[in-house]
Amino acid sequence: MALIGVIGAGVMGVGVAQNLAQTGHDVVLVDKDEQILKEALETIARNARMSRLMGGPALDADEILSRITTSVGVGGAAEAEVVIENVTENWEVKRAVHEELDKVCGPDTVFVVNTSAIPITKMASITQRPDKVVGVHFMNPVPAKPACELIPGFHTSTETVERTRDLLKAMGKKAIDVKDACGFVSNRVLMLTVNEAAYLVHEGVATAESVDEVFRSCFGHPMGPLETADLIGVDTILYSVEVLYEHYADSKYRPCPLLKQMTDAGLHGRKSGRGFYTYN
Numbered sequence: 001m002a003l004i005g006v007i008g009a010g011v012m013g014v015g016v017a018q019n020l021a022q023t024g025h026d027v028v029l030v031d032k033d034e035q036i037l038k039e040a041l042e043t044i045a046r047n048a049r050m051s052r053l054m055g056g057p058a059l060d061a062d063e064i065l066s067r068i069t070t071s072v073g074v075g076g077a078a079e080a081e082v083v084i085e086n087v088t089e090n091w092e093v094k095r096a097v098h099e100e101l102d103k104v105c106g107p108d109t110v111f112v113v114n115t116s117a118i119p120i121t122k123m124a125s126i127t128q129r130p131d132k133v134v135g136v137h138f139m140n141p142v143p144a145k146p147a148c149e150l151i152p153g154f155h156t157s158t159e160t161v162e163r164t165r166d167l168l169k170a171m172g173k174k175a176i177d178v179k180d181a182c183g184f185v186s187n188r189v190l191m192l193t194v195n196e197a198a199y200l201v202h203e204g205v206a207t208a209e210s211v212d213e214v215f216r217s218c219f220g221h222p223m224g225p226l227e228t229a230d231l232i233g234v235d236t237i238l239y240s241v242e243v244l245y246e247h248y249a250d251s252k253y254r255p256c257p258l259l260k261q262m263t264d265a266g267l268h269g270r271k272s273g274r275g276f277y278t279y280n
């Protein structure tokens with residue numbers, strides 16, 4: 001089975017690496033320091049052991065971990081046939097990672113960009129292989145979600161799109177074709193909703209609990225927007241809304257100051273133990 005590089009071992013990288021390994025792929029998981037990678041492997045082992053209890057399939061944690069190696073720095077992904085990049089939603093961070101990947105990977109390696117909002121054509125433009133760069137907007141938690149958005153950039157070849165669609169199918173995912181517009185389909189809508197929900201709390205119109213209850217009890221949503229923000233990461237929400245605001249120059253995307261304050265204060269949601277709610 002071909003080696004897949006998973007770049008970034010945060011919320012999404014952990015999910016992508018687990019999903020790949022549990023569907024029989026060999027993975028090299030990359031981040032910028034050893035401690036993050038150690039914690040990522042622990043999270044994958046815990047998630048695999050809990051899978052059945054949480055309504056998922058029974059998984060063999062040891063078998064999954066046996067398919068994952070780790071590397072500090074992208075050099076470890078040099079032999080990968082495909083790299084799936086899941087680093088922080090920040091243009092400068094992603095740009096630096098893609099420039100480096102472009103130097104270390106072979107000319108045929110496909111670059112999959114997992115982003116909430118950054119246009120794929122812009123990301124591809126900083127590589128020497130824009131035909132081999134494609135966007136996949138995975139959903140969180142990755143192993144549990146049956147579909148994702150598949151986004152070709154302006155120069156992405158049909159071969160790259162179809163190779164990626166095949167890989168997604170092998171991961172158990174349906175690819176939904178979407179054009180390359182900042183935020184794609186899901187986050188043009190979701191980020192607006194979450195940002196507006198944060199404004200309701202910021203303005204004292206309702207508590208986070210009440211906002212979420214309206215969505216759960218009145219609309220029948222399984223989760224409210226602020227619970228969703230905690231799942232995604234409050235910092236990731238802020239960065240995504242900032243990308244949308246800058247790109248469209250439209251005041252409807254003005255980032256809520258509460259999201260900024262929470263991000264600065266380290267209230268990043270589930271991953272930091274506290275966001276709109278507190279977690280054990």
Ligand code: NAI
Nearest residue numbers: 008009010011012031032086087088089115116138140232
């Ligand atoms: P995160 O903040 O949990 O993880 C980002 C990871 O990237 C961190 O572990 C960080 O150490 C690593 N990183 C940063 N710079 C690096 C570098 N130079 N080399 C290697 N690793 C580096 O972020 P998260 O939530 O995993 O998001 C990743 C991407 O996926 C973002 O672009 C985000 O917009 C997108 N996304 C997030 C979703 C979510 O629900 N959190 C859903 C779909 C897409």
